[in-house]
Amino acid sequence: MPFHAAPQPVTRLIEELSRLPGIGPKTASRLTYHLLRAADEQALGLADALRQLRERTQFCRVCFNITEGQPCAVCSDPGREQALICVVESPLDVLAVEKTRAYSGQYHVLHGAISPIEGVGPDDLKIDRLLDRVRSGGVQEVILATNPTLEGEATAMYLQKQLAGFPVLVSRLARGLPVGGDLEYADEVTLARALEGRSQM
Amino acid sequence: MRRGAICVLLSRAAAAMHLAQLTLTNFRNYTRLDLALPKGPTLLFGANAQGKTTLLEAIYYLATTKSPHARADRQLLNWYANGSEDPVAVGRLTAQVRLAGETGQRHLEIRLIRDQTGRAGSEFRRQVLVNGVKVRLVDLLGNLNVVLFLPQDVGLVSAPPAERRRYLDITLCQVDTRYCRTLSQYNKVLAQRNALLRSLQEGRARPAELSPWDEKLAELGASLVLRRAALIADLEQRAGRIHFDDLTGGTESLRLAYRPRLWPNADQAPSSLPPAATADTVGWLLEQPENQLAASLRRALDGSRQVETQRGATLIGPHRDDLRLLVNGRDLADYGSRGQQRTALLALKLAEVAWMEGQTGERPVLLLDEVLAELDQTRRAYLLSSVVAAEQAILTASDPTMFTGEFLAQATRMEVKGGQIRPRNGPVQRGTRDEEEV
Numbered sequence: 001m002p003f004h005a006a007p008q009p010v011t012r013l014i015e016e017l018s019r020l021p022g023i024g025p026k027t028a029s030r031l032t033y034h035l036l037r038a039a040d041e042q043a044l045g046l047a048d049a050l051r052q053l054r055e056r057t058q059f060c061r062v063c064f065n066i067t068e069g070q071p072c073a074v075c076s077d078p079g080r081e082q083a084l085i086c087v088v089e090s091p092l093d094v095l096a097v098e099k100t101r102a103y104s105g106q107y108h109v110l111h112g113a114i115s116p117i118e119g120v121g122p123d124d125l126k127i128d129r130l131l132d133r134v135r136s137g138g139v140q141e142v143i144l145a146t147n148p149t150l151e152g153e154a155t156a157m158y159l160q161k162q163l164a165g166f167p168v169l170v171s172r173l174a175r176g177l178p179v180g181g182d183l184e185y186a187d188e189v190t191l192a193r194a195l196e197g198r199s200q201m
Numbered sequence: 202m203r204r205g206a207i208c209v210l211l212s213r214a215a216a217a218m219h220l221a222q223l224t225l226t227n228f229r230n231y232t233r234l235d236l237a238l239p240k241g242p243t244l245l246f247g248a249n250a251q252g253k254t255t256l257l258e259a260i261y262y263l264a265t266t267k268s269p270h271a272r273a274d275r276q277l278l279n280w281y282a283n284g285s286e287d288p289v290a291v292g293r294l295t296a297q298v299r300l301a302g303e304t305g306q307r308h309l310e311i312r313l314i315r316d317q318t319g320r321a322g323s324e325f326r327r328q329v330l331v332n333g334v335k336v337r338l339v340d341l342l343g344n345l346n347v348v349l350f351l352p353q354d355v356g357l358v359s360a361p362p363a364e365r366r367r368y369l370d371i372t373l374c375q376v377d378t379r380y381c382r383t384l385s386q387y388n389k390v391l392a393q394r395n396a397l398l399r400s401l402q403e404g405r406a407r408p409a410e411l412s413p414w415d416e417k418l419a420e421l422g423a424s425l426v427l428r429r430a431a432l433i434a435d436l437e438q439r440a441g442r443i444h445f446d447d448l449t450g451g452t453e454s455l456r457l458a459y460r461p462r463l464w465p466n467a468d469q470a471p472s473s474l475p476p477a478a479t480a481d482t483v484g485w486l487l488e489q490p491e492n493q494l495a496a497s498l499r500r501a502l503d504g505s506r507q508v509e510t511q512r513g514a515t516l517i518g519p520h521r522d523d524l525r526l527l528v529n530g531r532d533l534a535d536y537g538s539r540g541q542q543r544t545a546l547l548a549l550k551l552a553e554v555a556w557m558e559g560q561t562g563e564r565p566v567l568l569l570d571e572v573l574a575e576l577d578q579t580r581r582a583y584l585l586s587s588v589v590a591a592e593q594a595i596l597t598a599s600d601p602t603m604f605t606g607e608f609l610a611q612a613t614r615m616e617v618k619g620g621q622i623r624p625r626n627g628p629v630q631r632g633t634r635d636e637e638e639v
Contacts, residue, residue, distance in 0.1 A: 114410070116396035121406050150389050150417070157413035188379060 222297035227279035253597035423495035440552035462521035
């Protein structure tokens, strides 16, 4: 039986889309055929958005967050506290902390966590630039907000050692129970950590 | 060990537990099996290669999520199902565990899935369900407690140390999920640290990068060592008594010597440790606060950094522990006869049964695979008395005549033939046992 494949531009887009995280070949095909039928402005708008994403964004030269201008909106905001730096693994973590509206200090994005198995060492992260920032003065507290994973913990411990020589307060995000959660459904490790980190009322 | 008082109370109340129903689908040579199991002893008999051992293996797998033979999980899937053209092959094990009181029931299920639809080619995965809800693998542990007796257990005495560590780990994991988590974290830290040591060896990293991993390794390692020490202390006491009083007529004394790898080599052991490390390492360890033990492990890691970098591997820590069995002060692996090794292992296994009951408040289900054939009359009789005393025991034998008539009268007998099981002679005279429950 003769087998007719889809035209090359179609298969190419399917391939490109299925490389994205969370998208399998089925979804990629569905998206591709949706875009084929969609109005020009929608499909080309997507292409344009992709192009702009690459062309108009860069890392902030101070905190290494994703930004359009230099330095980024946070770093150039005079209303934010200058003496406080929150260290996170990824730009998504900045968004998460910003959403809380409970933090008005600076950020520093490491772009990863230490993981020797994957060949990621301190030199592959923006650690030296963080130390530069602390060295240049004006910083009173560094909040280590890396993930509570093994790699995130190791990164925090490494940073703590590196920052020990500076006259800054180094703190770590508290670990404990999610708000609105039921005590009985918390896993033992979380609950044990919450007990250890209990605070006086 | 660190369970809250409430947990202990709850499990005390549920002291009687037994496996009431077992179903297997595409598990090794069973394409389909639905088997009701009574309390008390059940004897499975039949010729070799009919599926007796597989049945015990299935129960053990449901209790521990591990196969007793350390073989690859995908081999557990039925051969035909595994080799079939179907893109997805599923094996399923379920157990209905009945607790004392009419309401208490747990439904355990493990699914073995070989999936060829993914992009990565053939993929094998497992799903675990407790009472119909998908849970993590570790959450299955503790729902059904078993102790398995295998004829090849005796090999544990002279096997490489890794086998004895595996024995300690599986035993502890069944009753202590915290140990299980700590162990899995420890193994991850170890893998990261070893990768880093290799980078250091090749000059691609700085020594300062070791410190967070050292800290974690020491912290988790100390916790593992202390839990192993507590287990060994308890097992030694119980096994020693059984071995001396009941199995050797007061002639031989069994000791368990824990050899934790907390320092680079024996002559660098802390001076506070008794000289013959065999004597009382465990007692010494159990007096150490966990954070102090972690600190000394940390110092030992610092001290052996150079050697470890050269070798590109972590040489200190519980992943290098050993456990030796001594009879009258002599190492059984080197000096013990096969018979002595067998007796010591029997004592150890029976101690494990008592330990598990002490830890969980539930009597474990005993699984015995052809173990009677290897024992002499006295030890056979002693083992059978423990079997009869258990809430539930499942035994296999190719030759049922080696059992006493008295035992056979109490046991439910079933014949295993070609992956099928048929009751033979039904339950006999079990009324007295059931009345005891009331």
